[in-house]
Structures are given as structure tokens and as C-alpha cells.
Amino acid sequence: xxxxxxxxxxxxxxxxxxxxxxxxxxxxxLLARGRHADEFRLVRRxxxxxxxxxxxxxxxxxxxxxxxxxxxxTPGVLTDPTHPAREVSRSAAPFTRRRYVLFCLxxxxxxxxxxxxxxxxxxxxxxxxxxxxxxxxxxxxxxxxRRDERLDLAAVVRLLLDLGVLRRVAGExxxxxxxxxxxxxxxxxxxxxxxxxxRRGPSTVRADTIEDRLAELVAxxxxxxxxxRFRAMRRSLTRRLLDDPVLYYxxxxxxxLGYLTRxxxxxxxxxxxxxxxxxxxxxxxxxxxxxxxxxxxLRMPEQGTHGHITLLLAExxxxxxxxxxxxxxALRLRELAAEHGGFWSKSAREPGMESELVGQAVAxxxxxxxxxxxxxAVVARPALARYAxxxxxxxxxxxxxxxxxxxxxx
Numbered sequence: 001x002x003x004x005x006x007x008x009x010x011x012x013x014x015x016x017x018x019x020x021x022x023x024x025x026x027x028x029x030l031l032a033r034g035r036h037a038d039e040f041r042l043v044r045r046x047x048x049x050x051x052x053x054x055x056x057x058x059x060x061x062x063x064x065x066x067x068x069x070x071x072x073x074t075p076g077v078l079t080d081p082t083h084p085a086r087e088v089s090r091s092a093a094p095f096t097r098r099r100y101v102l103f104c105l106x107x108x109x110x111x112x113x114x115x116x117x118x119x120x121x122x123x124x125x126x127x128x129x130x131x132x133x134x135x136x137x138x139x140x141x142x143x144x145x146r147r148d149e150r151l152d153l154a155a156v157v158r159l160l161l162d163l164g165v166l167r168r169v170a171g172e173x174x175x176x177x178x179x180x181x182x183x184x185x186x187x188x189x190x191x192x193x194x195x196x197x198x199r200r201g202p203s204t205v206r207a208d209t210i211e212d213r214l215a216e217l218v219a220x221x222x223x224x225x226x227x228x229r230f231r232a233m234r235r236s237l238t239r240r241l242l243d244d245p246v247l248y249y250x251x252x253x254x255x256x257l258g259y260l261t262r263x264x265x266x267x268x269x270x271x272x273x274x275x276x277x278x279x280x281x282x283x284x285x286x287x288x289x290x291x292x293x294x295x296x297x298l299r300m301p302e303q304g305t306h307g308h309i310t311l312l313l314a315e316x317x318x319x320x321x322x323x324x325x326x327x328x329x330a331l332r333l334r335e336l337a338a339e340h341g342g343f344w345s346k347s348a349r350e351p352g353m354e355s356e357l358v359g360q361a362v363a364x365x366x367x368x369x370x371x372x373x374x375x376x377a378v379v380a381r382p383a384l385a386r387y388a389x390x391x392x393x394x395x396x397x398x399x400x401x402x403x404x405x406x407x408x409x410x
Contacts, residue, residue, distance in 0.1 A: 016042055017046050017050070017274070018275060019039070019042055020042040020043045020046045020050060021050060021274050021275055022275055022276070023039035023042065023043060024050065024054075024062070024069065025242060025275065027039070028071040028072070028073050029068065029069075029071075029163060029194065029195070030068065030069040030070075031164045031191065032067045040068075044069060047062065053274055054071065057238045057270060057271075058235050058239050058242070059074070059220065059235040060072055060074065063194065067190055067191075068190055068191055068194055070194040070197075072197040073197060073243075074197060074218045075239065075243060076237070076244065077240065077244070079211065079214075080244075082363075083367075085100070085103070087158070088155075096152070097140075098140065098152055099152050101130075101142075102126060102142065102152055102153055102156045103159065105130060105142075106122060106126060106153075106160065107165075107195065109122055109125040109126060109129065110165065110166075110192055113125075114187070115186065115187055116169070116187065118182050118185075119153075119157060119171070119184075120176070122153075122157075123150075123153055126142065126144075126153070127142060127143060127144050147177065150177045151177055154174075154176065154177050157173060157183075157185075164188055164191045165187070165191050165192050166185040166188070167185060167186040167188060168183065168184075168185055169185060170183070170184045198217040198218060199219065199220070200216070200217060200219075202217065205217060229255075230259065233256055233259045234259070234267070236256070237259070237260055237267060238267055238271065241267065241268070241288050242271065242288065244369060245296075245367075245368045245369040245383075246286070246368075246369035246370075246383050247287070248284055248285040248381065249284060250284070250285075264281070264286070268286070271288060272288075275288075275295070276290070276291065276292065277295070278291060282382070283382075284382035285382070285383075298367050298368055300314070300364070300368050300370070304345075305344040305348045306348075306357070306360055306361070306364075308343065309333065309336070309348070309357055310360075310361040310365065311387070312340065313329060313333065313336075313358070313365075314361075314370065314384060314387040315388065317329075317365070317378060317384060318380055318384045318386075319388050323377040323378065324377060324378050324379075326359075326376060329358045329362070329378065330354035330358050331354075333357060333358055334354055337349060362378050365384070368383075370383050370384040371384060
């Protein structure tokens with residue numbers, strides 16, 4: 001009886017460890033209270049193993065205390081714009097430049113503030129900080145005189161509520177936006193302190209360009225030996241396999257490609273053991289596929305009008321011989337509307353909506369690693385071939401007749 005019981009316990013341990021790791025990958029900041037309380041307890045129980053795995057394989061640090069679990073993730077590619085902060089709403093619209101600035105200013109106000117703060121008080125302090133000449137020189141203006149500015153501030157506050165930095169005590173943001181009320185919040189200082197995920201303080205960075213500043217924020221120690229360089233490549237490649245839809249070989253340096261060629265099995269097996277993701281290896285690259293379809297913020301295909309349009313344009317791009325201009329995609333969408341528009345929402349069928357719908361579809365395809373963009377054109381990437389539709393193949397049935405089927409190219 002000992003062996004079976006040991007196997008059951010070992011299997012349960014592995015399942016709980018996997019569930020905890022997946023929870024951290026999906027929500028790098030977990031709280032002991034709220035909707036992720038069960039996942040937090042799992043992470044806290046398995047914190048030593050998780051901390052060792054993430055540090056060794058990704059370079060991400062894991063900090064766990066009685067109230068929070070914070071996986072300090074840094075991206076494998078610093079210039080990737082496809083993981084934006086989004087509104088906490090059904091639209092999940094990506095943050096604009098001004099909302100990012102307001103988010104940073106709000107954090108600065110909260111960091112030096114009291115344990116409670118009203119939204120009106122927070123807004124007044126942000127207006128004062130936004131008057132900094134350096135922000136004005138960068139084209140940022142926030143004086144809180146227009147409704148759209150109050151909407152931007154409300155979107156920032158809702159994200160802070162979702163992260164657990166703020167806890168609403170009284171009032172509603174809608175009342176503040178309408179100018180008929182205020183909102184009172186508790187400030188969770190422990191959560192606030194854990195938001196920053198950098199290796200050094202931003203105030204110590206002296207670089208001028210945003211690219212150089214980002215690189216300095218996450219730079220590792222000097223890579224002055226082969227062992228340190230190999231470790232840095234292992235961590236970078238693992239981060240990209242975990243975070244990116246597809247890791248293309250032609251996006252790698254010669255050194256990274258050589259390391260991945262030698263260590264591919266080791267890297268992918270380690271990820272599979274911890275997370276359950278399965279490696280799909282092709283001639284052009286590697287995708288870590290999730291059989292549970294859970295570890296993703298974007299899906300393809302997606303339901304609804306926008307999902308249908310994206311799928312139809314993906315099929316068109318997959319069959320193109322080269323780059324396709326945005327104007328050509330808009331023209332193709334008008335043709336598709338004549339055939340499929342009866343299944344779309346009324347707004348999607350309105351004249352002049354083609355450019356906006358094409359932009360949304362291309363943004364989704366690019367975020368999924370299926371296309372690349374130039375200022376005026378879109379280029380299919382190898383993984384998009386799975387959405388290409390070949391010629392109809394008619395097979396002789398063995399018994400009853402079978403309708404012809406279209407075969408998707410891989």
C-alpha cells in the first residue's frame with residue numbers, strides 16, 4: 001500500500017505545483033484575499049520550489065509573504081508592444097499614452113500619501129505633478145477640465161483597484177466622472193511596494209532614450225564568462241517561450257540560435273514539467289501550446305464580429321504572395337462584408353469602418369505572432385499558414401457519400 005500512496009501524493013504535489021506556477025504566469029501579483037485567494041495559498045505552500053525554478057530558468061524573482069505573492073516578470077523582448085495595460089471593462093481597451101503617464105503619477109502620489117485617499121485629492125495631486133515642465137515638453141497635459149480626462153483617471157483607478165493597490169471604501173467612480181460625488185479608498189501599501197519589477201531603481205538610470213532606459217532597468221550583472229552568458233541566454237529564451245506565442249528562429253542572434261539548437265529539449269521539457277505547456281516544434285520556430293487554453297490573454301479564433309473578421313483576414317493574408325497594404329485589406333473587408341455582413345454587428349457594417357476594423361484585426365494577429373507590420377503593409381509570418389485554406393479535396397467514400405472538405409494547410 002505504501003508505493004501507491006506515495007505515487008498519489010507525488011502526483012497531487014506535481015498537480016498543485018503546476019496549478020500554482022500557472023496562476024503566477026497568468027497573474028504575477030496574487031493577493032491573500034479576493035478572487036485569487038485559493039491560488040495564493042497554493043503559491044505560498046510551494047514558494048521555495050517555485051522561487052528556485054523561476055530564478056534558475058527565467059531570472060524572475062518571487063516574493064511571498066502573508067498577504068501577497070509577486071513574481072517580478074520582465075519580458076524577453078523589451079520592445080514588444082503587444083502586452084499593454086488594459087481597461088478593467090468588457091472592452092479591455094489598451095491604455096493610451098496619457099493613461100500610462102497618469103498611472104505612474106498616481107503611484108507616485110500614493111507612495112508618499114496616507115493610508116486613505118479620496119479620488120478628488122488624488123486628482124488634485126496628479127494635476128500638480130503633471131505641471132512639471134518636462135512633461136509639458138513631452139506633450140503631456142492634464143488639467144482635469146474635461147470629461148475625457150476624468151474618464152482617463154477613472155480607468156487608472158479601476159486598474160489600481162483590480163491590482164489590489166486600492167480598496168474602495170465609499171462612493172463610485174461614475175459619480176466622480178459625472179461631477180456629482182467623490183470616492184474614498186484605502187491604500188494597500190504592501191501591494192503598492194511590490195508593483196515595481198526592475199533590477200534597479202528607476203531614479204538611478206541615466207540613459208536618454210526609452211530603449212536604453214528599459215535595458216538598464218533589467219540589466220543583469222556583467223556577462224564576463226561563458227557560464228554567465230549561457231545562463232543569460234537560457235533565461236532569455238525561457239522567458240520568450242513562456243510569454244510569446246511563437247519563438248521564431250530568425251528573430252534570434254546566432255549565439256541564441258546555437259544555444260537553442262543544443263538545449264531545445266532541455267528547455268522545453270523543463271517548461272512542460274512545470275506548466276503543462278507542450279512544445280510544438282516546426283522548421284521556423286517553437287510554440288509552447290496550452291492544451292487547457294488558459295494561459296493566454298488573446299485567442300485565435302475569437303467569437304463575435306471582430307473575431308470573425310480577424311479569421312477571414314487571416315485566411316486572406318495566409319494565401320497572399322507577399323506584403324499586403326492596409327488599403328488592400330480594407331478593400332478586401334468591404335468584399336467580405338457583402339458575403340458575411342449579415343452575421344456582423346450593425347456598427348461593423350457602417351461605411352468607413354473598414355480601416356478601424358482592419359487595424360484591430362492586424363493588431364491581434366501581430367500580438368499572436370502571426371503577422372509583422374510595416375507602416376503601410378502587413379506581412380504573413382510562418383505560423384499564419386495554419387489559417388490558409390487549400391483547394392477542395394474530394395475523396396471517394398467507402399460507403400455513404402461524404403461532402404467534400406477543405407483542408408487547412410499547416
